[in-house]
Structures are given as structure tokens and as C-alpha cells.
Amino acid sequence: MKSETQIHQIFVRFADPQIPTRSVIFRNPSPNFTIQHLKSSLFPEAPVPEESLFFTLNGKPLSDATPLFPNPRVAPLSTLTANFRLCGGGGDGGATGAESRDCYLNMYAVKKPDKADPNELRLSKWVNCSLSNEPLRHPVVIDKLGNLFNKEALVQGLLTKTLPKEFGYIKGLKDMIAVELVQIPGVKGGDGAVKFQCPISGLEFNGNYKFFAITSCGHVLSAKSFKEVKSSACLVCHKEFTEDDKIIINGSEDEVTALWEKLKEEKAKKDSGKKSKKAGHANEVKPVQSAENGKKHRLELVKGDVNGPGKKFKAAEAMPANATKAVYESIFTSSKKSNFKETYSCRSLPLGRN
Incomplete structure (x- = not known):
């Protein structure tokens, strides 16, 4: 089966x-x-x-x-x-x-990290303080490289010694230049910050156009205004200025490099002036007291060493012959410390000293 x-x-x-x-x-x-x-x-x-x-x-x-x-x-x-x-x-x-x-x-x-919009970065340099990154508000100052600051924030940074290394060349108020920014009437940004413009051409202060600050008066004008109106005086206050008085604001890399070289030259001249002044003090003519044959003291001219101060006068070096050193030195200074009190005109002697 x-x-x-x-x-x-x-x-x-x-x-x-x-x-x-x-x-x-x-x-x-x-x-x-x-x-x-x-x-x-x-x-x-x-x-x-x-x-x-x-x-x-x-x-x-x-x-x-x-x-x-x-x-x-x-x-x-x-x-x-x-x-x-x-x-x-x-x-x-x-x-x-x-x-x-x-x-x-x-x-x-x-x-x-999100990539920053280059247009936003550019605009921020023109409407915000370079130190605090807060919107610009008067009083506004610039440094000698064309960076914009709120004066209050910059002074606070100097007082507290919290300035970043990149602004280490700012030592005090002499390194700040007060500027006048002209506000656009009734126009504010999205964060409520005011906007500024050129008082002559009306161009907006937003980084799309070149602007210069005149250090002699502080007015800020666009490059277009200087180009169209040729003048050696400020177009706002009519104060005379030279090309050296113009500082470009937020310039390009090459323009900032040129300003930096100019700043170093000014500092070098200032330092050389201080050295020459110190050398002048060192070579200053100093009177030296001396006595000869019991006559009146005459002045001798002694020049100091360039690398050091002049020779200090000592009375004993010009002491006449047969003179007692202690007595001779007492003519010029109080050679002995004592408990005697001195008046404004002469030294007082106790009774019976002679």
C-alpha cells in the first residue's frame, strides 16, 4: 500500500x-x-x-x-x-x-554655526558702537583709524581697563575725536535705533557710501559731497581744514593700513620730541658756586653727560685754601642737624653759644 x-x-x-x-x-x-x-x-x-x-x-x-x-x-x-x-x-x-x-x-x-550675512556685518559697523555693539547715540567719537564708538562706552572701558587688545592704541581722551552725525528726521531702524545721513548730499550712513570725518570740527560728510563741492572749508560750519584733517570712516583694509602707518609716524615724532627735551634738560647750563682768594663766588658752566644728569655741586670741592671744611659747608647749607629752630631769615643760636 x-x-x-x-x-x-x-x-x-x-x-x-x-x-x-x-x-x-x-x-x-x-x-x-x-x-x-x-x-x-x-x-x-x-x-x-x-x-x-x-x-x-x-x-x-x-x-x-x-x-x-x-x-x-x-x-x-x-x-x-x-x-x-x-x-x-x-x-x-x-x-x-x-x-x-x-x-x-x-x-x-x-x-x-550659522553663517553671518555679510551685509548685516557691514551695516553693524556703521550703526553700532565698535566696543559695546549697541546702537550709536550722541555723543559719538571715532579713533584715528576711523572706528565709531559711543563715548560713554569707550570712557567706561578706559576707566575699567577692559579695552580689547585690538583697541590698545587708545590711551585716553586725546585719542578720541568727537564727531557730529546728522540724524534722519523721523526714521528709525527695526530695533528703534536712529539712522544718520550726510547733511549735504542726503546719502544714508549705512556703509554703501564712503564717509569722512573732519577732525578740526567733527562734522561727517560723504565722499560725494567733497567731490561735488570743491572747498577747503567745512561745508557745514565753514571752518578751514586740510587733507590731513580728513579721516575715512570704516575704511577698507588698505585705507586702514594707511591710517595705521600715519598713527605710528605721529607716535614716533612724539617720542623723539620727548627724548630731545630730556636731552636738553641734561645739557642745561648749571651755576656752580666757587670761591677764589677770598673774593666773591663766580659761576662756572658745567655740562651734563648726554646719558645722565649733570655733576652735582659740592661745596667742599670749591673750598679755598686754609678753610675749615665744616665751616665752609655751613655757609651754603645746614651741615649739622640740631634741635635749633630756624626763622625765615636766619638760623637762631642759643644764648651763650659764643
Whole structure:
């Protein structure tokens, strides 16, 4: 008597809807039949790499070693879903295999700083204080390199000695130049800060145009005003000025370099003037008292060393012959300390001293 044939049928559905569902029938299946054998039976002519195809049942993955018969999980007429893995290689959204999970975590963990808008940075230099970054408000000053400051903030920085190194050349009020900025009537920025303009041409003080400050009077005018109206006097207050009295505000790198060289030259001249003045004091003619043959003292001219002060006069060096040193020195100074009190006209002697 022939044994009864066992038939086990399952369905294989593909995740790709373009591939139709297949029905797989097994007759007298072997207990050693696994998912790996199922893969080979589905694609006998072109075997699919093991790592590129996997099966799931009710959303749960099945390993290649999972047996199909007998398996209570894979009942007859069960539907297995075949899923294809996309192999990376670049451009397809997959991984190349060179990256690790930590690479992606680190990439998103460190937030990249937002790039500053160059237009906003440029405008900020013209409407804000270079030190406090607060909106400009009167009184406003500039330094000799054309940087704008609120005077209150700059003075506070000098008093507290908190000026940054970049402004180390500002030592005091003499390094500040007070300027007059003309406000645009009724116009304010989004933060409530006032806006300024050229009083002659009406150009806005926003960095789109060149502006100069006249150090002799403090008025700020656009380069266009100086170009259109040729004058050696300020166009606002009519005070005379020279080209050296003009300082460009927020100039280019080359223009700031030229101002810096000019500042160093001024400092060098000032330092050389101080040295020559000190040398003049050292070579100053000094009177030296001396006596000769009991006559009146004469003046001797003694020049000091260039590298040091002049020789100090000592009475004993000019002492006449046969004179007592202590007595001779007492003529010029009080050579002995005593408890005697001196009046405004002469030294008093106690009674009986003679």
C-alpha cells in the first residue's frame, strides 16, 4: 500500500508590487528544508545573494536557518514576504559600508554655526558702537583709524581697563575725536535705533557710501559731497581744514593700513620730541658756586653727560685754601642737624653759644 503524499503550500509575496505573488507547493517536504532552500527554489537560474534577500512573516524577520517543516509558525497556506536589501555604493541613499553609526550621530550632534550675512556685518559697523555693539547715540567719537564708538562706552572701558587688545592704541581722551552725525528726521531702524545721513548730499550712513570725518570740527560728510563741492572749508560750519584733517570712516583694509602707518609716524615724532627735551634738560647750563682768594663766588658752566644728569655741586670741592671744611659747608647749607629752630631769615643760636 502506497503512503499518502503530503502537500505543503505557502505563498511568497514580494515587497515590490511590480513582482506578482508566487505560490510554492512542496510534496513530502523534508524536515531539513529551510528558508535558504526556499530562496534557491525561487531563483534557480540566477541565484540571489543571501545578504540581498530576506523573508518576514507577519512583520517579523525569519533567518535563513529557520526550518519550514514542521514549523508551527509557518502553517500551510501561510504568506511570507520577500524583501530586497539595497546595496550601497553612493548616490542611491544606501551606506557604503565605510561609515559607522557614530559618524552619523556625531554629524548631527555638533550643530554647525550659522553663517553671518555679510551685509548685516557691514551695516553693524556703521550703526553700532565698535566696543559695546549697541546702537550709536550722541555723543559719538571715532579713533584715528576711523572706528565709531559711543563715548560713554569707550570712557567706561578706559576707566575699567577692559579695552580689547585690538583697541590698545587708545590711551585716553586725546585719542578720541568727537564727531557730529546728522540724524534722519523721523526714521528709525527695526530695533528703534536712529539712522544718520550726510547733511549735504542726503546719502544714508549705512556703509554703501564712503564717509569722512573732519577732525578740526567733527562734522561727517560723504565722499560725494567733497567731490561735488570743491572747498577747503567745512561745508557745514565753514571752518578751514586740510587733507590731513580728513579721516575715512570704516575704511577698507588698505585705507586702514594707511591710517595705521600715519598713527605710528605721529607716535614716533612724539617720542623723539620727548627724548630731545630730556636731552636738553641734561645739557642745561648749571651755576656752580666757587670761591677764589677770598673774593666773591663766580659761576662756572658745567655740562651734563648726554646719558645722565649733570655733576652735582659740592661745596667742599670749591673750598679755598686754609678753610675749615665744616665751616665752609655751613655757609651754603645746614651741615649739622640740631634741635635749633630756624626763622625765615636766619638760623637762631642759643644764648651763650659764643
